[in-house]
Amino acid sequence: MESSEIVAGRYAGRSVLITGGANGLGFASAERLGREGAALGIMDLDEAAIERSVARLREQGIEAHGYLADVSDEAQHRGAVADFQAATGRVDAIVMMAAIFPEVPFDELSLDTWRQVNAVNLDGAFIGAQAVLPIMREQGFGRIVTIASETFLIGFGPLASYIASKAGVIGLTRVLAREGGAHGITANCILPGLIGSEQNLARPNIDDTFDMIVPTQCIPRRGEPGDIAEAVAYLASPAASFITGQSIAVGGGDRFL
Numbered sequence: 446m447e448s449s450e451i452v453a454g455r456y457a458g459r460s461v462l463i464t465g466g467a468n469g470l471g472f473a474s475a476e477r478l479g480r481e482g483a484a485l486g487i488m489d490l491d492e493a494a495i496e497r498s499v500a501r502l503r504e505q506g507i508e509a510h511g512y513l514a515d516v517s518d519e520a521q522h523r524g525a526v527a528d529f530q531a532a533t534g535r536v537d538a539i540v541m542m543a544a545i546f547p548e549v550p551f552d553e554l555s556l557d558t559w560r561q562v563n564a565v566n567l568d569g570a571f572i573g574a575q576a577v578l579p580i581m582r583e584q585g586f587g588r589i590v591t592i593a594s595e596t597f598l599i600g601f602g603p604l605a606s607y608i609a610s611k612a613g614v615i616g617l618t619r620v621l622a623r624e625g626g627a628h629g630i631t632a633n634c635i636l637p638g639l640i641g642s643e644q645n646l647a648r649p650n651i652d653d654t655f656d657m658i659v660p661t662q663c664i665p666r667r668g669e670p671g672d673i674a675e676a677v678a679y680l681a682s683p684a685a686s687f688i689t690g691q692s693i694a695v696g697g698g699d700r701f702l
């Protein structure tokens with residue numbers, strides 16, 4: 446794609462920070478928004494993946510900045526937000542993809558693991574939101590896109606800490622909608638269904654899992670990272686100005702909210 450095509454997109458002049466943006470659904474969203482003209486900040490813990498993803502974006506003529514930061518570390522997270530604002534002059538949107546999802550039978554789940562998962566998935570979202578809200582209020586514009594999971598709609602013992610953290614993210618999103626609404630800021634949460642992301646495709650028995658899930662969907666095909674990127678691209682855009690505080694399941698219609 447020519448860079449002249451890229452800057453003509455609906456995200457021209459917009460800066461979007463994506464936590465967990467170096468891999469999976471975060472990177473798919475980065476590519477999608479970048480191709481529509483966004484300048485991107487990729488915040489992640491995976492240093493090699495940051496380098497790889499930033500290089501892939503730049504090869505396509507996309508402005509991309511990498512930040513090595515742990516979302517659960519307040520100083521690192523706030524530092525990355527400040528550095529991104531300094532680099533691009535704005536933070537129009539933050540997309541909170543960073544998460545961990547250890548599967549442990551409920552009876553064996555340690556309090557340490559519970560706390561670690563909630564620190565990354567929920568505290569990370571809180572820290573990011575508190576860092577960007579003043580910037581977005583000053584701009585009179587902002588889009589906060591949080592990510593939960595359709596597992597929240599199901600309940601599944603081995604993902605107890607993950608599901609609880611994602612429930613917290615949904616609650617936080619509603620608070621952010623109230624905090625931001627009068628300042629041109631929206632906050633919405635995407636609940637992906639089972640998606641064929643790299644980390645999922647590497648799991649043992651993933652084909653069996655898809656064979657079980659796909660027939661339960663209204664749209665009987667595998668979910669792809671691009672399906673989530675499409676929802677992000679709408680919710681993070683200026684066009685999505687009258688939708689806020691919502692939880693949107695993107696899973697081919699296997700569940701209804």
Ligand SMILES: NC(=O)c1ccc[n+]([C@@H]2O[C@H](COP(=O)([O-])OP(=O)(O)OC[C@H]3O[C@@H](n4cnc5c(N)ncnc54)[C@H](O)[C@@H]3O)[C@@H](O)[C@H]2O)c1
Nearest residue numbers: 465468469470489490491515516542543544594637640642
């Ligand atoms: N893939 C799916 O089917 C699916 C389904 C439901 C929900 N989700 C949600 O979508 C999001 C993306 O999932 P994915 O499948 O792309 O996962 P992924 O593991 O491929 O990507 C997550 C990224 O977050 C980064 N990360 C992890 N801990 C971090 C931390 N402390 N600080 C900064 N970065 C950190 C990882 O390095 C990785 O790059 C997650 O929030 C996940 O819960 C995914």
